[in-house]
Amino acid sequence: MVCFRLSPVPGAGLVLFCLVLGAIRSYALELNLTNSENATCLYAKWQMKFTIHYETTNKTYKTVTISDLGTVTYNGSICGDDQNGPKIEVQFGSGFSWTVNFTKEVSNYSIASISFSYNTRDNTIFPDAQDKGILTVNNPVAIRIPLNEIFRCNSISTLEDNDVVQKYWDVLVQAFVQNGTVSTKEFLCDKDKTSTTVAPIIHTVVPSPTTTPTPKEKPKVGTYSISNGNGTCLLASMGLQLNVTQDKVASVININPNSTDFTGSCHPQTALLRLNSSIIKYLDFVFAVKNENRFYLKEVNVSMYLVNGSVFSIANNNLSYWDAPLGSSYMCNKEQTVSVSGTFQINTFDLRVQPFNVMEGKYSTAEECSADTDLNFLIPVAVGVALGFLIVVVFISYMIGRRKSRTGYQSV
Structure with a gap:
């Protein structure tokens, strides 16, 4: 986290804000903007890519896609004041920038507009561009969100303007944050509210009139592997059982x-495993590196259909589960619970994960959970106790037999 102190603005105090800096290579761009009192005023997390159509010196046309932004900066991002609304500004590459402007009404705030500037002088991306210079496209958006609610849109949103197509997904943003606390109440985009291409299948959902879900059988173990250009980079195998409570109705779903x-x-520094099915729009497991020598489960995001056809969504990016050294895997054969929120938990069975440093597509030596370790400790203890008891029985039998033998040879 890097903090900047800006010079005073007329009519406003000294503004201090902190930026979570990172490259697009991480799971998402993330910005936490704070004011002079070190209270959060704007929070955003998102992913994006750009497709640009341009004319070459040969009078032909080419298309380039920019998804790897490299290292980004957020210079010019502001909380806003009475004269100027909040603004997110992102700079990357050679002369590329992206800006989002927000406005406020009585009971709502709006994502008012998005602008993107790209530099055709960048010979790495546009080596044969006919026109060299910085070009800008502006798109009015006008998405209205109730105050003190956070906007979420995991579905892909597209903006098209002339020769530029912008795509955004996994968006989480709140401007005009109240009392420095990001809201837990979500305002979903229309695409996340309904789905016209996938009808929910609910035969594995068991509703209950109380908050106690109906017990279900142990889920099947799934095996998952993710690859990049260097081969397999993430391995996971686990049985998953989801526990959801909404409106006093509890559901249990075996994946x-x-x-x-x-x-x-x-x-x-991060790795992502995303699952989806006819019931689950997405279930994200986000792993992170800590202290440069260990990994852990940092974040879980889920959006799914419930028995009544409504969509249940929740996210928690402040978890700490499945901790193990880098270069090893994490294993827990016993049932384990990941508590994402008060209304959503995940039970895992026969779990093994390795999100980093996978060699030759195989798991490394596992660090076992405490439940498995206790079991492994109890087994030799039980065997030892049984052997000790057997020795005592043999010894007593021997002594009884020897005593009887002496009695048989007594003189008359």
Whole structure:
């Protein structure tokens, strides 16, 4: 995290804001903007890519896609004041920039507009461009969100303007944050609210009139592997059982690996495994590196259909599960619970994961969970106790037999 202190602005105090800097190689761009009182005023997390159509010196046309932004900066991002609304500004590459402007009404705030500037002088990306210079496209957006709610849109959103196509997904943003606390109440985009291409299948959902879900059988174990240019980079195998409570109705869902698709990505500091099916729009497991020598499960995001056809979504990026050294895997055969929120938990069975440093497509030596370690410790203890008891029985039998033998040879 890097903090910047800006010079005073007329009519406003000294502004201090902190940026979570990172490259697009991470799971998502993330910005946490704070004011002079060190309270969060704007929070955003998202992924994006750009497709640009341009004319070459040979009078032909080429298309380039920019998805790897390299290292980004956020200079010019502001909380806003009475004269100027909040703004996100991102700079990357050689002369590339992206800006989002927000406005406020009585009970709503809006994502008002998005602009993108690209530099055709960049000979690496546009080596044969006919026109050299910085070009800008502006797109009015006008997405209205109730104050003190956070906007979420995991579906892909597209903006097209002339020769530029912009795509955004996994968007999470809140401007005009109240009292420095990012809201947990979500305002979903229309694409996340309904799905016209996939009808929810709910035969594996068991509703209950109370908050106690109906017990289900142990889920099947699924095997998942993610690859990048260097081969397999993430391995996971686990049985998954989802526990959801909404409106005092509890549901238990066993994930069937035979009807579940998966995707993901691997980066130096983060790794993602995403599952989806006819019921689950997405279930994300996000792993991170800590202290440069260990990994752990940092984040879980889920959006799924419930028995009544409504969509349940929740996210938590402040978890700490499945901790193990880098270069090893994490294993837990016993049932384990990942508590994402008060209304959503994941039970895992026969779990083994390795999101970093996979060699030759195989798991490395496993660090076992405490439940498995205790079991492994109890087994030799039980065997030892049984052997000790057997020795005592043999010894007593021997002594009784010897005593009887002496009695038989007594003189008359």
